[in-house]
Amino acid sequence: MDKHRSERIMPERTPIPEQDPLVRRRNFEEVSLGYNPEQAVREAQRCLQCKKPLCIDGCPVHVPIPKFIALIKEGNFQQALSEIKRVNLLPGVCGRVCPQERQCEGRCTLGKRHQPVAIGALERFAADWDMKHGVNGSVKQLSATGKRVAIIGSGPSGLTCAYDLAMLGHSVVIFEALHEPGGVLVYGIPEFRLPKSIVQQEIDTLREMGVEIITNAVVGKLITMEEILREFDACFIGTGAGFPRFMGIEGEELCGVYSANEFLTRANLMRAYNFPEYDTPIKVGDRVAVVGGGNVAMDAVRTALRLGAEEAMIIYRRSMSELPARVEEVRHAREEGVRFELCTNPVRIIGEDGWVAGIECVRMNLCGIDETGRKRPEPIPGSEFVIEVDIVIMAIGTGANPVLTENTEELRLNSRGYIIADEETGRTSIEGVFAGGDIVTGSATVISAMGTGRKAAKAIHEYLQSKKRRPSISAPA
Amino acid sequence: MAKIIEKRLIRLPDVFYFKVQAPRLSARARPGQFVVIRLHEKGERIPLSLADINPEEGTISLIVMAVGKTTYEMSLLKEGDEILDLCGPLGKPTEIEKVGRVVLVGGGFGVAPLYPIGREFKAAGNEVITILGARSADLVIYEREMNLVSDRVIITTNDGSRGVKGLVTDALQGLLSSEAAELVMAVGPGVMMKAVAETTRAYGVKTVVSLNPLMIDGTGMCGGCRVLVGGKTKFACIDGPEFDGHQVNWDSLLCRQRMYVHEERLAFEEWKKRHAHMFVQED
Numbered sequence: 001m002d003k004h005r006s007e008r009i010m011p012e013r014t015p016i017p018e019q020d021p022l023v024r025r026r027n028f029e030e031v032s033l034g035y036n037p038e039q040a041v042r043e044a045q046r047c048l049q050c051k052k053p054l055c056i057d058g059c060p061v062h063v064p065i066p067k068f069i070a071l072i073k074e075g076n077f078q079q080a081l082s083e084i085k086r087v088n089l090l091p092g093v094c095g096r097v098c099p100q101e102r103q104c105e106g107r108c109t110l111g112k113r114h115q116p117v118a119i120g121a122l123e124r125f126a127a128d129w130d131m132k133h134g135v136n137g138s139v140k141q142l143s144a145t146g147k148r149v150a151i152i153g154s155g156p157s158g159l160t161c162a163y164d165l166a167m168l169g170h171s172v173v174i175f176e177a178l179h180e181p182g183g184v185l186v187y188g189i190p191e192f193r194l195p196k197s198i199v200q201q202e203i204d205t206l207r208e209m210g211v212e213i214i215t216n217a218v219v220g221k222l223i224t225m226e227e228i229l230r231e232f233d234a235c236f237i238g239t240g241a242g243f244p245r246f247m248g249i250e251g252e253e254l255c256g257v258y259s260a261n262e263f264l265t266r267a268n269l270m271r272a273y274n275f276p277e278y279d280t281p282i283k284v285g286d287r288v289a290v291v292g293g294g295n296v297a298m299d300a301v302r303t304a305l306r307l308g309a310e311e312a313m314i315i316y317r318r319s320m321s322e323l324p325a326r327v328e329e330v331r332h333a334r335e336e337g338v339r340f341e342l343c344t345n346p347v348r349i350i351g352e353d354g355w356v357a358g359i360e361c362v363r364m365n366l367c368g369i370d371e372t373g374r375k376r377p378e379p380i381p382g383s384e385f386v387i388e389v390d391i392v393i394m395a396i397g398t399g400a401n402p403v404l405t406e407n408t409e410e411l412r413l414n415s416r417g418y419i420i421a422d423e424e425t426g427r428t429s430i431e432g433v434f435a436g437g438d439i440v441t442g443s444a445t446v447i448s449a450m451g452t453g454r455k456a457a458k459a460i461h462e463y464l465q466s467k468k469r470r471p472s473i474s475a476p477a
Numbered sequence: 478m479a480k481i482i483e484k485r486l487i488r489l490p491d492v493f494y495f496k497v498q499a500p501r502l503s504a505r506a507r508p509g510q511f512v513v514i515r516l517h518e519k520g521e522r523i524p525l526s527l528a529d530i531n532p533e534e535g536t537i538s539l540i541v542m543a544v545g546k547t548t549y550e551m552s553l554l555k556e557g558d559e560i561l562d563l564c565g566p567l568g569k570p571t572e573i574e575k576v577g578r579v580v581l582v583g584g585g586f587g588v589a590p591l592y593p594i595g596r597e598f599k600a601a602g603n604e605v606i607t608i609l610g611a612r613s614a615d616l617v618i619y620e621r622e623m624n625l626v627s628d629r630v631i632i633t634t635n636d637g638s639r640g641v642k643g644l645v646t647d648a649l650q651g652l653l654s655s656e657a658a659e660l661v662m663a664v665g666p667g668v669m670m671k672a673v674a675e676t677t678r679a680y681g682v683k684t685v686v687s688l689n690p691l692m693i694d695g696t697g698m699c700g701g702c703r704v705l706v707g708g709k710t711k712f713a714c715i716d717g718p719e720f721d722g723h724q725v726n727w728d729s730l731l732c733r734q735r736m737y738v739h740e741e742r743l744a745f746e747e748w749k750k751r752h753a754h755m756f757v758q759e760d
C-alpha cells in the first residue's frame with residue numbers, strides 16, 4: 001500500500017443504522033435498517049480497489065466486490081446490482097445473512113489494520129435500492145430447449161439452480177414439501193433478520209420466468225424419484241439438512257422442550273407471533289433457555305425475547321470466542337439483553353407435572369484440543385447447578401432428513417445419511433440426478449448452498465446438451 | 478388446492494366425512510398413512526388419517542371430528558369448496574401380512590383409518606375382528622363400513638345402549654381370554670390405546686397403535702411429534718405413526734398432547750364468538 005493511498009484511508013466503518021435494542025427486542029421488524037444512498041456512497045469510498053482483491057477469494061461465489069463497490073461509489077446503483085446478480089441470485093438475502101466476517105469481509109485488506117469495508121451492507125443496499133426504485137428490466141432468458149428439469153426443495157440451493165436453468169431456456173418445476181417455498185429462508189430465519197418480502201420477491205421473479213412451484217409435494221412420498229425421472233430429463237435435489245437433533249438427556253420429552261426448528265417454524269412459517277389471529281400457538285414462557293451457539297440458537301433466543309420472555313439465555317459449552325454464530329447476531333443478542341451462560345452444558349431437564357421446571361447444567365473446562373482444532377470442553381466434576389426455566393429450546397444442530405433418501409435406494413449416501421455428490425458438478429450415483437446444498441455438505445450457509453446450486457445447474461445444462469434420451473433409475477450411472 | 482367433492486355428517490353433531498379430489502395422492506397412498514391440511518392463509522397445519530383411498534376415482538376420504546377451531550372450521554366447508562393445502566401421503570403405511578386373526582380396535586375419530594386397514598388385512602387372507610367403542614349407541618360410527626371388511630364387529634358402549642356394556646378393553650379382554658389372536662391394532666384417543674396395550678400385554682399379543690402427537694410439518698423437520706418408544710426418541714410423522722404399543726411411553730405422549738390446551742381453548746372461544754349461530758342451532 002503506497003503512502004499516498006493510506007492517507008485517504010477511512011479507518012472507521014460508516015455505521016449501519018439499526019433499531020434501538022430496547023425497542024427492537026420486543027418487535028419483529030428488521031433490526032438493521034441498512035444504508036441510505038449517502039451512507040452507502042461514503043462506505044463505498046473506503047474500498048481501496050485492491051489490485052489483488054482478497055475479498056473475492058473469501059466469497060464462496062466470487063462476487064466481483066471491488067467492481068460493484070466502485071459502481072456504488074459512482075452512484076450507479078442499478079449497475080452495481082447487475083454485477084452482483086451475475087453470480088449471486090439473492091444479494092438481498094446474502095447481504096443480510098452471510099457470515100461476512102468469515103467470508104468476504106474477513107479477507108478484506110482494509111480489515112488488516114482497520115475495520116473492513118462493510119461489503120455485506122453494501123450488497124444489501126444495492127439489492128434494496130433496486131427493490132424500491134429498480135426498473136426491474138425483464139430478464140433475458142434463452143429460448144426454450146424443450147428439456148424439463150425437476151428441482152426438489154425450494155431452499156437457496158434449489159432456487160438458484162432453478163433460476164440458472166430457467167435462464168438457459170429449460171423448463172423447470174420445483175417440488176416443495178411445505179406450503180410455502182423458500183426453505184430455511186422462510187421457516188427458519190426470522191423476520192427481524194430477513195423480511196419474508198425479500199424472499200417472496202425472488203420467488204415471484206422465478207414464477208415470472210415460467211418456473212412452476214408445486215408446494216405440498218413431498219418427494220419420496222407423493223412422488224418417487226422413479227416418477228421424477230420418467231417425467232423429467234434431469235433432477236436436482238436440494239432438500240437441506242433439516243432433521244433436528246436432541247441431546248439424548250433426561251427430560252427432553254417434557255412439555256416446554258422444543259427443537260429450534262419447531263420453535264422457529266411456529267413463529268416464522270406459521271406466524272405464531274400473531275396468535276390468535278393466526279391459528280398456530282406457541283409457548284413463550286417467562287424464562288427461556290436455548291442450548292447451542294450457532295445462528296439457529298441466536299435466532300431462537302431473540303425470537304423468544306420478542307415473543308415476550310422476561311429472560312432469555314444461551315447455554316453454550318464453549319467460550320464466547322468460539323460461538324459459531326455470525327458476530328453481528330451475537331452482538332445484537334447481547335444488546336437486546338440475552339444472557340450468555342458460557343462454558344456450560346446441560347445434563348438434564350427437570351420436570352414438574354410433565355412441564356419443564358429447570359435445567360441442570362455443568363460448567364465446562366476448556367482444555368485439550370479436539371480433532372477440529374477447537375478447545376475440547378470437559379465437564380468440571382461437582383460444578384452442577386440448576387437454572388430455573390420454563391422453556392428449553394434445543395439448537396444443537398440438524399442432520400440429514402431421511403424422507404427422500406430412504407425411499408430412493410439407488411442414491412448413495414455417506415455414513416451420516418448425506419447424499420454423496422461430486423463437488424464440482426453435484427453429480428450423484430444416479431444418472432441425471434444432481435444434488436447440492438445442506439443435504440450434501442451438512443449444515444452450511446445460504447451462499448454456499450447457492451454456490452452448489454449454481455455449479456449443478458451448469459453441469460445439468462451440459463448433461464442435457466449431451467443426452468438424447470431420458471435417464472432411468474435402473475440404468476447404471 | 479384440493480376440492481371437496483362429497484361431504485356428509487356421519488354422526489350428530491360433530492363428525493364429518495369428506496371426499497377430496499387428490500389424484501396423485503390417492504395413487505400413492507397406503508392404509509395407515511395420513512395427510513396434513515391447512516384451510517386458509519392464517520390456518521394451522523393439522524394431521525388427519527386417510528379414511529379411504531380410491532385411486533380409480535382419484536380421491537381420498539377423511540373423517541373429521543370437530544374438537545377445536547380448525548376442525549370446526551373444516552366442518553363448515555361445503556361440497557365444491559377447496560382445502561388450501563393438502564400434503565401427503567405422510568408416515569409409514571401399516572405393515573400388512575397374513576398373520577391369522579387380527580383384532581382391530583377403534584374409538585373416536587380413530588375408526589377412520591381402520592376401514593382401509595381392515596380391507597387390506599382381509600384381502601391378505603386374515604380373519605378380521607373389529608371392536609368399536611362409543612359412549613352410547615347413537616355415537617357409534619363407521620359400523621356399516623367396518624362390517625364390510627370384518628368377519629365380526631363387536632360394539633361396546635359405556636352405557637350399554639348397544640352391544641357390550643363397557644369399554645373396548647372389556648370386549649377385548651373377553652375376546653382374548655377365549656380366542657387366540659396374532660395381532661391387535663388400536664387407533665383412537667391416547668388413553669384408549671394405552672388401555673388396549675395394557676390389556677394385550679398379559680396375553681403377549683403383538684399390539685400396534687397409531688400415535689397422534691401434535692404435528693406441524695409431518696416431514697421430520699420440526700421434531701414436535703417426537704414420542705418415546707422403547708426408551709428411544711422417535712418422530713411419529715416419519716418413523717410412525719404406528720408403533721409397538723407395548724413400547725410406547727404413554728404418559729409422555731398424553732402430557733405432550735395437552736401442551737396447548739390453554740391456547741386452543743382461547744382460539745376456539747374467540748372463534749365461537751364469531752360463529753355463535755352455529756352453537757345455538759346445534760340441538
Ligand SMILES: Cc1cc2nc3c(=O)[nH]c(=O)nc-3n(C[C@H](O)[C@H](O)[C@H](O)COP(=O)(O)OP(=O)(O)OC[C@H]3O[C@@H](n4cnc5c(N)ncnc54)[C@H](O)[C@@H]3O)c2cc1C
Pocket residue numbers: 097098099152153154155156157158175176177178181182183184185188189217218219220238239240241242264295296299326401403404436437438439443444445446447449
Ligand atoms: C434458523 C437458521 C438460521 C440460519 N442462519 C444463517 C445465516 O445467518 N447465514 C447463513 O449463511 N446461513 C444460515 N443458516 C443456514 C442456511 O439457511 C442453510 O445452510 C441453507 O438454507 C441451506 O439451503 P438448502 O438449499 O440446502 O436447503 P434448505 O434451506 O434447508 O431448504 C430445503 C427445502 O427442501 C424441502 N424439502 C425437504 N425434503 C423434501 C422432499 N422430500 N420433497 C420436497 N421438498 C423437500 C424443505 O421443506 C425445504 O424447504 C441458518 C439456518 C437455520 C436453520
Ligand SMILES: Cc1cc2nc3c(=O)[nH]c(=O)nc-3n(C[C@H](O)[C@H](O)[C@H](O)COP(=O)(O)OP(=O)(O)OC[C@H]3O[C@@H](n4cnc5c(N)ncnc54)[C@H](O)[C@@H]3O)c2cc1C
Pocket residue numbers: 511521522523524525526527539540541542543544545546547548549586589590688689690691692693718734735738741742745
Ligand atoms: C397422525 C394423526 C392422525 C389424525 N387423524 C385424525 C382423523 O382422521 N380425524 C380427526 O378428526 N382427527 C385426527 N387427528 C387429530 C387432529 O389432528 C386434531 O383433532 C386436530 O389437530 C385438532 O385441531 P383443532 O384446531 O380443531 O383443535 P385444537 O383445539 O387445536 O385441539 C384439540 C385437541 O386436538 C389435538 N391436536 C391439536 N393440534 C394437533 C395437531 N397439530 N396434531 C395432532 N393433534 C392435535 C390435541 O390433543 C388437542 O388437545 C389426527 C392426529 C394425528 C397426529
Ligand code: SF4
Pocket residue numbers: 058059060061062063065088094095098100103104105119120123447
Ligand atoms: S455473497 Fe456473501 S460472502 Fe459473497 S460478497 Fe456477498 S456477503 Fe460477502
Ligand code: SF4
Pocket residue numbers: 046047048049050053054055056065066107108109110111117119
Ligand atoms: S479487499 Fe477490501 S479494500 Fe480491497 S477491494 Fe476488497 S473490499 Fe475493497
Ligand code: FES
Pocket residue numbers: 691692693694695696697698699700701702703712713714715
Ligand atoms: S411433525 Fe414435524 S417432525 Fe414430525
